[in-house]
Amino acid sequence: MTTIIQGSQLRTILFGTAVSKAYTPLVVETKTLFTITGGKVLITSITGEVTTAITVANTVKLQVNPTTGTTKDLCAATDLGTTDTPVGNLVSFQGLTGDSILTGPGAVPTLKQPVVVNTGTIEQVTATGADGGITWTLTYVPLDDGAAVAAA
Structure with a gap:
């Protein structure tokens, strides 16, 4: 059977462009994961994969730090x-500010509602703990001409 559209093309149509950032080892800090330039983007998903086991209490959240x-x-x-x-x-998490990060061995939900962010950064804030590693993958669609996301 002939494949008319490749998996990467289908992902781009459904979720937008994908960007990944490996962050290991996790330490108590605010770490810039992604940089948004050129205007607003619509984040359609943010999912992490644990690459080094997290074995101590490790409080983590993600935040947007806009330029303005x-x-x-x-x-x-x-x-x-x-x-x-x-x-x-x-x-991953479901897209509401109060939602906790969900973890699972084989499946986690993604954003129920996409999030619009402006020029600035997306950061991981680790408040406690200092072990483990996560590779984050973010998908987005530019809302402004010239807007883009890059791994920091």
Whole structure:
């Protein structure tokens, strides 16, 4: 059977452009994961994959830090290490500011509602704990001509 459209093309049609950022080891800090330039983008998903096991209490949240304006949480701070999060687990959240990060061995939900962000950065805030690693993948659609997201 002939494949008319490739998987990567279908992903781009459904979710937009994908960008990934590996962050290991996690340390207590605010780490810039992605940089948004050129205007507004619509984030259609943000999903992480644990690449190094998280074995200690490790409170994590994601936030947007716009070039102009105030920093806004994308999700609630969540302890990812209370019950060890092994390599291969997926982490994500559903798109509401108060939602916790969800983790699962084989499946997690993605955004119920896409999020519009302006020029600035997306950051991971790790408030406690200092082990483990996550590779984050973000998909987006530019809303302004010339807008883009790049791994920091």
